[in-house]
Structure formats: structure tokens, C-alpha cells
Amino acid sequence: MKYVDEYRDGALARQIAATIAAVAHPDRTYAFMEFCGGHTHAISRYGIEDLLPANLRLIHGPGCPVCVLPTGRIDDAIRLVQRPGVTLCTYGDLMRVPGSKGASLLKAKAAGADIRMIYSSLDAVAIAEAEPARDVVFFAIGFETTTPPTAVAIRQAVSKGLTNFSVFCNHVLTPVAMRAILETPVAPNEPPIAIDGFVGPAHVSTIIGMEPYREFAETYRKPVVIAGFEPLDVMQAILMLVRQINDQRAEVENQYIRAVTAAGNVTAQKLCDEIFEIRENFEWRGLGVVPASALRLRDAYAAFDAERRFSVATIHADDNPACECGAILRGQKKPAECKLFGTVCTPETPTGACMVSSEGACAAHWTYGRFREHQTKAAVQMAS
Amino acid sequence: MCLAIPALVTEILPDQKARISLDGVMMTISVMLVEDLVPGDYVIVHVGHALARIDPKEAAITLALLQEAGILNAPPEPASLQEARA
Amino acid sequence: MTKTYRRKLDMKHGRVDLTHGSGGRAMADLIAGIFRDAFANEFLDQGNDQANLPVPAGRRMVMTTDAYVVSPLFFPGGDIGSLAVHGTVNDLAMGGATPLYLSASFIIEEGFPFADLKRIADSMGATSREAGVPVVTGDTKVVERGKADGVFISTTGIGALPDGLALSGDRAEPGDVVVLSGSIGDHGVAIMSRRENLTFETAILSDSAALHGLVAAMLAAAGPHLKLMRDPTRGGLAATLNELAHQSGVGFRIDEATIPVKPQVAAACELLGLDPLFVANEGKLVAVVAPAGAAALLTAMRAHPLGREAAIIGSAVACEHRFVQMTTAFGGGRIVDWLSGEQLPRIC
Numbered sequence: 025m026k027y028v029d030e031y032r033d034g035a036l037a038r039q040i041a042a043t044i045a046a047v048a049h050p051d052r053t054y055a056f057m058e059f060c061g062g063h064t065h066a067i068s069r070y071g072i073e074d075l076l077p078a079n080l081r082l083i084h085g086p087g088c089p090v091c092v093l094p095t096g097r098i099d100d101a102i103r104l105v106q107r108p109g110v111t112l113c114t115y116g117d118l119m120r121v122p123g124s125k126g127a128s129l130l131k132a133k134a135a136g137a138d139i140r141m142i143y144s145s146l147d148a149v150a151i152a153e154a155e156p157a158r159d160v161v162f163f164a165i166g167f168e169t170t171t172p173p174t175a176v177a178i179r180q181a182v183s184k185g186l187t188n189f190s191v192f193c194n195h196v197l198t199p200v201a202m203r204a205i206l207e208t209p210v211a212p213n214e215p216p217i218a219i220d221g222f223v224g225p226a227h228v229s230t231i232i233g234m235e236p237y238r239e240f241a242e243t244y245r246k247p248v249v250i251a252g253f254e255p256l257d258v259m260q261a262i263l264m265l266v267r268q269i270n271d272q273r274a275e276v277e278n279q280y281i282r283a284v285t286a287a288g289n290v291t292a293q294k295l296c297d298e299i300f301e302i303r304e305n306f307e308w309r310g311l312g313v314v315p316a317s318a319l320r321l322r323d324a325y326a327a328f329d330a331e332r333r334f335s336v337a338t339i340h341a342d343d344n345p346a347c348e349c350g351a352i353l354r355g356q357k358k359p360a361e362c363k364l365f366g367t368v369c370t371p372e373t374p375t376g377a378c379m380v381s382s383e384g385a386c387a388a389h390w391t392y393g394r395f396r397e398h399q400t401k402a403a404v405q406m407a408s
Numbered sequence: 409m410c411l412a413i414p415a416l417v418t419e420i421l422p423d424q425k426a427r428i429s430l431d432g433v434m435m436t437i438s439v440m441l442v443e444d445l446v447p448g449d450y451v452i453v454h455v456g457h458a459l460a461r462i463d464p465k466e467a468a469i470t471l472a473l474l475q476e477a478g479i480l481n482a483p484p485e486p487a488s489l490q491e492a493r494a
Numbered sequence: 495m496t497k498t499y500r501r502k503l504d505m506k507h508g509r510v511d512l513t514h515g516s517g518g519r520a521m522a523d524l525i526a527g528i529f530r531d532a533f534a535n536e537f538l539d540q541g542n543d544q545a546n547l548p549v550p551a552g553r554r555m556v557m558t559t560d561a562y563v564v565s566p567l568f569f570p571g572g573d574i575g576s577l578a579v580h581g582t583v584n585d586l587a588m589g590g591a592t593p594l595y596l597s598a599s600f601i602i603e604e605g606f607p608f609a610d611l612k613r614i615a616d617s618m619g620a621t622s623r624e625a626g627v628p629v630v631t632g633d634t635k636v637v638e639r640g641k642a643d644g645v646f647i648s649t650t651g652i653g654a655l656p657d658g659l660a661l662s663g664d665r666a667e668p669g670d671v672v673v674l675s676g677s678i679g680d681h682g683v684a685i686m687s688r689r690e691n692l693t694f695e696t697a698i699l700s701d702s703a704a705l706h707g708l709v710a711a712m713l714a715a716a717g718p719h720l721k722l723m724r725d726p727t728r729g730g731l732a733a734t735l736n737e738l739a740h741q742s743g744v745g746f747r748i749d750e751a752t753i754p755v756k757p758q759v760a761a762a763c764e765l766l767g768l769d770p771l772f773v774a775n776e777g778k779l780v781a782v783v784a785p786a787g788a789a790a791l792l793t794a795m796r797a798h799p800l801g802r803e804a805a806i807i808g809s810a811v812a813c814e815h816r817f818v819q820m821t822t823a824f825g826g827g828r829i830v831d832w833l834s835g836e837q838l839p840r841i842c
Contacts, residue, residue, distance in 0.1 A: 025431050025761060027414035027450055027462055030471060034751075034825040039478030061842050062410050069769075071826015088842055089410075115455070116838030143692050143766070143839055144456025146438055169410040170841060173457040176440045227412045230452060230460040253412065255824050256474050263477055282467035283414075283452050283460045292441045292459070371831075382767075383842050391831050410842050411767045431761035434695040453765070455841050 027282070031254030032070075040259045041075035048266050054080045055218050056265050057355055059202060060167075060225035061088030061383035062253060068388040070255040076262070083217075083355035084385035086201060087225055089165045089194070090117045091353060091377040091384045092308045095341040097194055098123035101163050104192065104334055105129075105137045111155070112139045113148035114163040121380045124341045145177035152181065152189035161330045162191045169227040171195040171319065172292035175299045178321070178328050190330040193320055196306065198228050199236040200317040206244055208311070208354055217355050221265045223258065224250035226280050233288025237276045245274040252280035299325055307340065309377060310353030349376035352385050359389040366390070412454035414462050417445050428453060503527040508608040515602070515636025528608065529600075529632060532615035533622065537595075537630035545630035547595055553654040556591035558582060562647040567614065570684045571699030572776075574647055575618030580702045580776055581727070582651040583625050587706035588723045588779065590661045590713060591653030596622060598649050599633040603642040614645065625704040627651075659713070665721040666742035670810040671788040673781045675708065675795055676701070676803040677754040678731050682773030683762045692839065694765060698758050703777030708800045712781065715794030719787025725779045729833055730772040734780050735818045736832045745813020748830065751823040754803045767840035772833040782810060 048054060058064060064084045067073060073082060086092050098121055105112035112129070119130045119141065133139040138158070142148055145162060152160035164174040174191060181189040208217065224237060229250045237248040247268035251261030261279040268275060278284050299322060306318030321329040330336065343349065347369070348362035359365050359378070369375035371390055378384035382391075415435075419427040424440040428451065435456070439445055442458045451458035501523050513520035530538070537545040549555060562578045572580075579596065586593040598618065602611065622629050680701040687696050705725065712720065722742075726734040731753070735746050755770050763770050777800065783791050788806060795801030813819075818830040 025414070025757075025764065026416070027467060028764070031474075032824060034823055036474060036478050038825055040474065043477050043479070060410075062412075065842075069822070069828065070824040071822050071828050072824075074826040090842060115841045117840045117842055119838055141838065144438075146456055147693075166410060166841065169412065169454055169459065172441050172459070173438075173455050176438055176457060179440070227410050227452065227454060227459060252470075257470075260470075260474055260477060279470070282462050282464075282470055285460075289441060289460055291443060295441070381842065382840060391829060411840060413764045415765075430765055431757045432697060433758050433761040433765060435693065435765070 028254060031252065031256040033256060037075060037256060037259060040256070040263060044080070044259065044263050044266060045077040047263065047270065048077050048080055049270060050079065052079065054220055054266060054269060055083055056080075056221050056223055056262065057083040057085045057205070057219045058223040058258070059085040059087040059198065060228065061091065061381065062226065063223055063251065063258060064088070064385060064388050065383035066253060066255055066258060068391065072255055072258055075259070080262070080266070083219060084352070084388065085205065085355060086308070086310055086353035087167060087198065088381050088383050089167055089170070089196060090121055090381035091349070092196065092310060093121065093165060093194055093377065094307045094309045095122070095124055095343060096307070096338045098129070099127070099341055100336050100338050101192060102127055102129065102132050102137075104161055104330065104336065105132060105139055107334065109157070109159045110138065111151065111158040111160045112137070112163060113142045113151060113160060114139060115165065116141050117381060118163060118165065120374070121377050122374055145173045146180060149177050149180050149184070149186070149189060152186050153184060156188055158188060160189050162189070163194075164191050165194045167196055167198050167225070167228050168231045171296050171300065172231060172289070175295045178299055178325060179295065181328060187327070190328050190333045191321065192330040192336070193300070195300065195319040196308070197302075197317050197319070198225060198232070199239070200314060201308070201311065202240060204311050204314050204317070205354055206240070206246070219246065219355065220269055221247040221249070223261050223265070224248045226251060226253045226257070226283070229280065229284045229288065231289045231292050233284070234276050234278055234286045241274045241276050247274050247277070249277045250280050250284055252283065309343070310350035344375050347376040349378045352378055359386040362386070410454060412452045412459060414450050415453045417447055417449045417451055419447055420445060426458065503608050505608050505612060510602050510604060510606045510608065510611065510636055512604055512636050512638070515634060521634060525634065528612050528615050529634070532612070532619035533629045533632070534619070535628040535630065537628060538632070543631070545595070547630060549594070550654045553657070556586055556589050556653040556655050558585040558651045560585060560649050560651075562649070563643060564685065565643050566685070566688045567610065567644050569688050569700055572702040573614055573617050574645065575614040576621040577702050577776060578647045578649050579618055579621040579625060579627070580704050582649040583627055583704045583706055584725045584779075586651045586653035587709040588661075588725055589655065590659040590709065590723070591655045593625070593627045593651055593653045593706050595630045595652045596627055596649055597631045598629045598647060599635075601635050601637060601642050601646040601648070603644055604636055604639045606644055611645065621704075625706070656713070659717070661720060661722045663722050663724065663738055663741040664743070666738055666744050666782045666810045667721070668744055668810050668812040669785060670721055670782045671785055671806055672746060672748065672808045672810065673783060673788065673791060673795065674731070674753065674805055674807045675705075675779045675781070675801045677756045677759065678726070678775055678778065679755055679759040679763060679770035679773040681776040682730070683759045685774070686766070687762070692766070694762060696758050696762055698756065698762065701775055701777035703800055705777065705779055705800060708779070708795065708798045711794045711798050712791055716783055716787035716791035719784040720791070721782045721784065723779050723781045726775050728774050730770070730774055731780065732771040732818070732830045733832055735830065736816075738780070738782070739813075739816040739818055742810070743816065744810045745816055746808055746818045747811050748808035748818065748820045750820050752805050752807045754805060768837055771830055772837045
């Protein structure tokens, strides 16, 4: 695959790893948060942490829209689809996310609810058009990457004059979440978050550009390097972050220059601005209620807003008190430090969303990192 | 962020759609979000939508930078490459 | 003697209804009109509820059972009928047995078109003839609309085991070599390409195939050294390796770079966010062999049409955790765990 394979070159990776090890100062530690869940997945899938020096740690951030969706919103979706005549269209990621009392969309489907898994937002519009007797609700989630596709779907529904299509909107905003992490007050019994810099999201940045990250460099003095999705991109970005720290710079740099421009995708931004507005507050799993962190449909599009159409009143649902998804999403704890990890909470029987989503820190650790403590770097050298 | 993959635009279709190919796997996607695409362009595809065009020049620069980073204790990137990126 | 009159079925527009499962004349018409010709063999033609079969003297008998509920029923490279033959034959072959006979039980949904049923039966018959394994006995039931996804096929297979062969999933030992017969992910991707709401087009065909010929060549080349074979169907190569690790009480060390994946399969998986390791295969096998037999085994497999891309992908190791560890093509390490539930396309 062009523009993919060349950024997965293992031999080059090992050379860059050597450079990172050489450039990193041995007398200090580096802790970088990769915000984006897609990066978490790539780091795990390619075993990138094996290639980093011991004094460089990656902290998995909350940039996984499945992970940060609170239980109450899953409950809302299940209640919605149990109404007569409602068809719920959802991305595959959400099917197994636990709601309250062990419920999930997958279980609701097994019990007879009309839940359809789709690949693209436009599939939901197509279903609405093909089945005018059904009330089709599209369960929209995602950060700024996935919001424009929802906007396109709404635009299409408008132009087709559909009256049976609506969106249950759970789109959330990246820079606000990054700020919330840095601003999280440190409780007496919790370790402080030591983030030296951010690996910035790849595809969110194709939409929003570089400007929104400026506050982290200028106000918080945290370097941000926007990284592409492939493992070599991530390693290059880590090298750039190490150099910034060493040089005592705090800038927004763009490693993903082949897809991210400084201004971002202005067409997408304008379309989203026309259709969505920022909610006063929105609850996040792990971050609590965060002001101005999520989107809803503007009044002009009320007819397509499932929350208004169906009078959705979200009830906050408490997570299992022992579930550490919150601390893990903030980068304060590691999955292995959660009492439920590996016992009560496994990919087969997830308690929190961090285990359900394939890019959640807990799922990633379970699948790829569980044994890393037992392994030494020598094992990697032996295999290569 | 989020799963997206570069794919080749093979045909522009009416209604702001296009055919793309990823190593022979074909799909029809929406290109409402990226204007002025032509067959031969590469786009980032996410959930059935094109999000951005891949710039071949910038891609080549990235590869060159990666090669350079592979040299132990590589010097900081030369000013000419910094300018090219600005 | 006059031939019994058989009402001809309306193949073009006719559909199965509840009378076809009730044991009366309608059912006899169905069997005569569709199944008898599709499967025609001396055992079935006796027309009894049981088959009277010769079994090779002095050999151990091997038996397996399976059910096929694939959707869609027709997919690139096969259908539920051909799949049922291949899958059952393979289950026998993985134990080293020579497949001898199959049975086939059809559970058909009311309203299922005769034309589709005939297409499936003909395909199953042709596949069984090609494999040299006849369907010697069968059964038909019809259930109400909505109680079966078109048609379900349940099979039993019987085979005979050569003397002295004791392949078993618990025989892998540290140091043994793991061999994979070819590219992974083909079947699952072919199926997905025909599912609703996943509208991508690909030339990928299911790899569905009967492996007993390949197995015979493998036994001839490396019989004494061969420890076990298994076909990585549901759950993919990952599930198979994990099963074997637990059955044998070992771990595995696998090298990703050695695992063959067709470019289109890799591309489709990238688009949908799937991992080929978890995608089903229906014409591949994993073999674990003592090191002394590895070279001969690989040569024999590559000489066979179904093993051209055979590769050594790793080895068994001592591991108290029974981990399947993989060195990624990138050079890092990861664990390959069982999949939790069905792999779903993802956006993140």
C-alpha cells in the first residue's frame, strides 16, 4: 500500500530507535502522552515501546471516543432503539461497550432491537431512504475526524428531504480534552500527571490544523508534535519531541506534513460550523463534566437531532467504583494498577470502556503489553 | 486520529462521490470534504469519506527526514528542509 | 415395473414449504428432485434411512461433526454446500485420517427458493465428488419462516486412520517448528465483501478447499515427525495458536514477516480496521513438526497446489503463561491473544 508500507519499515525503525536512545539525555526521563486512541493502537500493534529507551515513557491519553463515552449515553441509545419503529445505526466499535447493569447494544440486538452496524454515516442515510417506515437514528461518536462525516450525512438527509433520519450526537473536541487533562486537579492520594509533551493526533489534525494546539505550547509550555498514523511517523514525532525538550523549546510541530496543513480542512470546518454548535457541558468518562467540550446540532437542524426528537434525558450512571478508567484515561494510572484488570475486567467481560475498545489503554495492555514486565529488551534483540 | 488509510482516487463520480482503490480493493466514497480531486490523487479515507489529499512532495520530504533520522546522532534538519516545510 | 411417478418441482419459481419436511409425498418429491441427483451414489441410492458401509479392516475409525450457518449462502469462491464438504473433510484430515463418507442434514427455512436449494445441493454434490468423499445419507427438515437463515447444513464425517498415527493438539513441545500452509484472511474477507453495509469490492475468493490431498503428501514426507495439524477457521490463526498453546502447555514465538497475506486481503483489513490474524480461513492448515522433519515437510507442502505459499512461521517454546508471542514485521513484540467475540469493523 502506497503511503503506508514505506512508513512501516522495520529496519529504519531500529535505526531511528538508536537515534532516539542517543539523543535522549540519560540523566532525565521523558513522558509523552499520545492523545489519540489510534496512536495507542498503532504503538501496541507494532510494539513501538519495545524500541524506546528505558527513560522514555508513553502515556496513553483519552483520545478514544468509545472509551470516553459515559455509560449514561449508551443507556440512552439502548432506550432509544427499544422504542417502537426505531432503527439504530452504529459503528462497530460501540456494539460491546457496557451500559448500566451489564447491558450493551450487542445484547439489545440479541433481544430483538433493530440495531444495524454500518461502516459509513452515509449508510445510515441510505437505510432511512430505503425504509421510510422506520425512524432511523445514527449513533454519532468521534473526535473532530469523525464529525465532518456526520455533517455530510445530515447535509445529504436535508437535500433528500428525509423526515425519518436523526443523529444522536456525541461528538467531542480534542484541544478541550487536552486542556482538561493538564488542568486536572491532583488529589492527595493520586500521583501528579507528568506529561512533558504531546504526540498530537494525526487525522483530527487534518481537519483542525495546527492552530488549536498553540495554547499548549505557549501557555502550558508543552511541546506538541502532530504525528502521522504509521509507526515510523510516531517514532519520528517522538524524536522531535525529545529534541524540543532537550532544546527547551515548546512549539507545535507537524510531522504529518503529507496530510496535515497549518489551516486544516477549511471545507470540513465550515460545514461542521454550519450544522453543529458547542454544548455548555458534556460528561466524559474519566474527566467528569467538561465545559464546552462537545457538540450538538444547531436549532436550524433540530429536526435531525435525536435528543430533541425523542426527548432524550440522559441519566448519569455511576461506573463500578473500583474501575480505574478515569485515572487511566488521564494518564495517572496504568491498566495493571486497576484492581479489576485481568480478573473481573477482561476483553470477554469488560467493566469499563478502556477494555472494550481495541484502542483503549486496558485492551491494548491486555493484548500486547501484559507480559512486557517479564520481558527484557534483550528479547527484542534476540528476535531481530 | 481514528482509523484512516491513504487510498488512490480512480474515478470522480457525480454527487460528490469518487471511486477509490486500496491495492485493488475498490470502494465508493464521499468526497464532499475535499475539493478539486482528480484521478491519480491519493486521499485519506475515514469511514467512507475523504478527509484530506496526500501531498506527494511532502510525503517525499518525510521519507527523506526519516532516512536522515536513522543515522546515529543525526544533526538537526537542514535549514533548506525547514523552509520547504514552512 | 413402472417407475414411481414423481411430480416435477417448479425450479424457477417454487419455494420450500412446510409440507416438504413432513415426510410425505412432498418431501419425497423434494429429495428426488434436488438431492438425489445432486449427491447420486450407490449408498444414497439404496434409499434407506441408514447407509450400509464397508470400513477398511483393522483401522481406527475417525468421526467428526459440524454445522454450517454461513451468511451469505453464496460468496465469492463457494457457497454453504461446498463449504460444508470442505470443512468436514478437513476436520477428518487434520487428524491424519483418510476421509471416507459424509452425511448431510438440511434444515430449510419455509419460503426458501428451490432454485437456490438446487444450486447449493449441486455444488455440495460436485464438491464431494471432487474430494472423492460421497454423501451417503441425509435428512431434511423444514422450519417456519424466520427460524433458519435460509438453510443450515449439519454434517458428520467418517474417516479411517493409518496405523501408528497419533496426531493430537497436545503433542507440541518446545523446539517444534510451526508451519502454515498459505495466506491467511482470504475466506473472511470474501464473506465480508458480500455483507450488507460493508460495500467494498474485491477480487478475493474464499480459500475454501479440501485439504486431505495435501495432508497425505505431508504424512508421506514427514509422517513420524509430524505432531499435529489444525485448520484455522473461526477466530483465525490467532485462535488456533492459542488453542494449541493451551492444549499442549507451551507458548509460541511467531514471526509476522513470515506469515503470507495477500495484498488485497491486507488492504481490506486496513480499510475496516481488522487484523488478518483473527480472520477465518477455510483452506489452510497449521502443522507442528519436530525440527528433524521440518525441511522435508515444507518441500512436500510447496510441491502441492494447496501449499505453494507454505512457510515456517515460528516455533513452540516453553512458556508458563501459554502466550503466543509475535515479533512484528516492524521489529517490536506483541502478544497474539484470542479474539473476544466476533471481530467487528472499527472506526477508531
